Structures are given as C-alpha cells and as structure tokens.
Amino acid sequence: MIKAAIVGGTGYTGGELLRLAAGHPQLSIEAVTSRQAAGTAVADWFPHLRGHSTLDFVESLPDGGRGLDVVFFATPHGTAMHQVRALLDSGVRVIDLSADFRLRDAQCFAQWYGQPHAAPELLAEAVYGLPEVAASDLATARLVACPGCYPTAVQLALLPLAEAGYLAQAPIIADCKSGVSGAGRSGKIPMLLAEAGENVKAYGVDGHRHSVEIEQEVTRHAGQAADITFTPHLMPMARGIHATVYATLKAPVADVQAVYAQRYTETPFVDVLPAGSHPETRSVRGTNVCRLAVHVTRPGRVTVLSVIDNLVKGASGQAIQAMNLMFGLDEAAGLTLPAALP
Known part of the structure; x- marks a missing residue:
C-alpha cells in the first residue's frame, strides 16, 4: 500500500x-x-x-x-x-x-x-508529468510537475503531429473553453452563478500563464519553436475543457487519422474517435480520459477537437496516473470509471 x-x-x-x-x-x-x-x-x-x-x-x-x-x-x-x-x-x-x-x-x-x-x-x-510522453521518466522521478489543464488538452491534440515532424511552426491556434472549477474554489465574483451563468467570456487574450507552458512543451515535442496563439474562455458549466486546435502541416499527410490512432494505440486514457466525430465535454465528466477527433479541413490544415475533465485528466486524475507509473503499478489503477451522465 x-x-x-x-x-x-x-x-x-x-x-x-x-x-x-x-x-x-x-x-x-x-x-x-x-x-x-x-x-x-x-x-x-x-x-x-x-x-x-x-x-x-x-x-x-x-x-x-x-x-x-x-x-x-x-x-x-x-x-x-x-x-x-x-x-x-x-x-x-x-x-x-x-x-x-x-x-x-x-x-x-x-x-x-x-x-x-x-x-x-x-x-x-522535475519531470513534466504528462504520462503519454513521460512514462519512462516517471518511473524513476522524485519530483513531478503535473501539467496544467489547458496545456494537457492542447498538447494531446498536437502531440502526434509534433512528434512525427509534420507540424509547421505557425499558425497554431488553440481556442479553449473551460468550466468555472478551473478558477479554483475560492469566492470570486466572476465565478458566481449570476455572473458566469448564461454567459461566455474570453480572458487572458493578451497573455496567459498557460501559453508559455504550452509553447515550452510543444517546442520540445516538435524539436522546433512553436508559435501558438492561445485564447481561453469561461463557460457556464462546472467542469470540463473543450480545446479546438488549428494546426498547419509542413506538407499534406496522406492519413492524419491513422497518425493519431497509431500514436495513441497503447495509451489507456486517450481515445481517438472515428473520423468526423465531435467529442463532448460531458462524455469525459469525472474521468481521466481525453477524447480527440481529427478533422482535415483542407490539404495541409488540420483541426483537432480535444475534451478533458479539467479536474481529473487536467489535474488530480493525471497526478494519480503519474503516481501509478512512479510506483510500478498498473497505469490505470483507480482511474477506470466511466463518465457520469447526464
């Protein structure tokens, strides 16, 4: 134990x-x-x-x-x-x-x-603890930095293209929406139901802390500088992140869907949906799963839809997933419950 x-x-x-x-x-x-x-x-x-x-x-x-x-x-x-x-x-x-x-x-x-x-x-x-990348490093880590919630959703959306060398430096756009629990549990006026309900609001447009984390890690995956425009939005829901990530390829790729399916074949918490799908945040509510859908909108242009629960795969679930790897346990131990619906 x-x-x-x-x-x-x-x-x-x-x-x-x-x-x-x-x-x-x-x-x-x-x-x-x-x-x-x-x-x-x-x-x-x-x-x-x-x-x-x-x-x-x-x-x-x-x-x-x-x-x-x-x-x-x-x-x-x-x-x-x-x-x-x-x-x-x-x-x-x-x-x-x-x-x-x-x-x-x-x-x-x-x-x-x-x-x-x-x-x-x-x-x-410190090991940057995105298990889909750092499993071997986590096995011997003393100190793990659990990734941020937005960076998790965006990195998992871009990782297959970045690692394969297909990702162009720019433009890369991450248009992200989060539930209000992402702002923490302290009392803040913008998080009140009367303020956040029936409303959508962008924030951090001129610079957000997570933007530098995203660029740091995508640059590392791609082996080249990544120029990413990241805009977060607050949504009237308790939890969940939906990231719509627009990427440009260095050259057209024959089967982008296959690139994603192959990259995540052995990752228990990344679910690549069939081509043309549109994942919903409620499909991952309370789970450690990231669901992805890949859309090739025109030759050389890809839109990836990425949904996670910001409190689980974006924080505490990912921390336990990292802990499982650190102590040689089954990576999925304690994390296999399906989403709660409705």
Whole structure:
C-alpha cells in the first residue's frame, strides 16, 4: 500500500484526489493538510466523501512527512517550491499539481507568476508529468510537475503531429473553453452563478500563464519553436475543457487519422474517435480520459477537437496516473470509471 498525504486539501483538486483515492486499490491517504480547516472532518468539508474518509484536516504534515511514500501538493503556485526540498531530502517523492515546477526557466517563472522561484536548482530535475510522453521518466522521478489543464488538452491534440515532424511552426491556434472549477474554489465574483451563468467570456487574450507552458512543451515535442496563439474562455458549466486546435502541416499527410490512432494505440486514457466525430465535454465528466477527433479541413490544415475533465485528466486524475507509473503499478489503477451522465 502506498502511503500518501495531500497538502492543501480543501480545493477542488484536493477533493478530487480524495475521491479518486477512495477507489484506488493500493493508495492510502494518511493525512490532508489545511490551515483554514484544521480540526475539521474531511467529510464535513466534502459531503460526498462521507463514508469514504474518516480523516480530519491537520495544519501540517505529521513528522514533516517522514514515513510517507509520496506527497501531493494541491496548493496555489508559490507554496510547493518552499517545501519540496525537505521532503525530497527525507526520501519522500512529490507530485506538485501547481505551476511551481512546470516551467524550466526560473526567470520565465518569475515573469509569469510574479515572484522569484524559491528552488531553481530543482527545475531541471522535475519531470513534466504528462504520462503519454513521460512514462519512462516517471518511473524513476522524485519530483513531478503535473501539467496544467489547458496545456494537457492542447498538447494531446498536437502531440502526434509534433512528434512525427509534420507540424509547421505557425499558425497554431488553440481556442479553449473551460468550466468555472478551473478558477479554483475560492469566492470570486466572476465565478458566481449570476455572473458566469448564461454567459461566455474570453480572458487572458493578451497573455496567459498557460501559453508559455504550452509553447515550452510543444517546442520540445516538435524539436522546433512553436508559435501558438492561445485564447481561453469561461463557460457556464462546472467542469470540463473543450480545446479546438488549428494546426498547419509542413506538407499534406496522406492519413492524419491513422497518425493519431497509431500514436495513441497503447495509451489507456486517450481515445481517438472515428473520423468526423465531435467529442463532448460531458462524455469525459469525472474521468481521466481525453477524447480527440481529427478533422482535415483542407490539404495541409488540420483541426483537432480535444475534451478533458479539467479536474481529473487536467489535474488530480493525471497526478494519480503519474503516481501509478512512479510506483510500478498498473497505469490505470483507480482511474477506470466511466463518465457520469447526464
């Protein structure tokens, strides 16, 4: 049994980690921290976990985390980077769901996140934990940077073309829509039902933190600079991401559908739909699945539709998928439930 703890367990990603852990055959959550909720029962904070968790929130990890196998950080950016070094030195492996270790350049992190990086010496060691790319690296990783939700949906849409050398540098356009849970669980006026309901709104058009993460990783996959225009939108739904990704090919490809089907043949959580399909966010609600559909709109132009649950494949489910690979478990352990409909 893998002994784990969650730091920052009162948000949506913390709640999803607890929900998924409840159905995992080899994962035991030993502690969940929260300064604001310390002493409160987890099941009082998350009523849907009543009967599945008997833990109370604690202010900090007991004994500094010693004796644990892995710690998940479900905290805002700027927290994990101050605490990870001590855990690693104690032999505890870390999976960070925040952005603290996603970017390779400390100056780039400071520019986009408004603070200097507290552990720049760990950036090179951190494994960017997209399991469809990094399975072998995850097997030996001490520190994993769980990818962002938008970057996950966009990368999985572009990965087959990038790896095969078919992707032109530009134009690449990622037009993405997200449910309001992507903004976190704190009280924010734009997230109120009366504000977000019956409304669609773009944001971050002049520059979004996830844009630099997407470009960093697509550039790595393609072996050339990727010039991506990324525009996120807020949708009146609780969870889900729909990414419509427009790509230009260096030259026409005979069978783009086959390129995608072959690339994802052995990946349990990427489902390439039949040609001409239109995936829906509700088809992945509560699951760790990314569903893709490929459309060749004209010779040399491809539109890829990518849907994920932002809290599962875009965060907590992906973190557990990475953990499974880190500890030599079945990659799909605890993650095989179908979507909840309606």
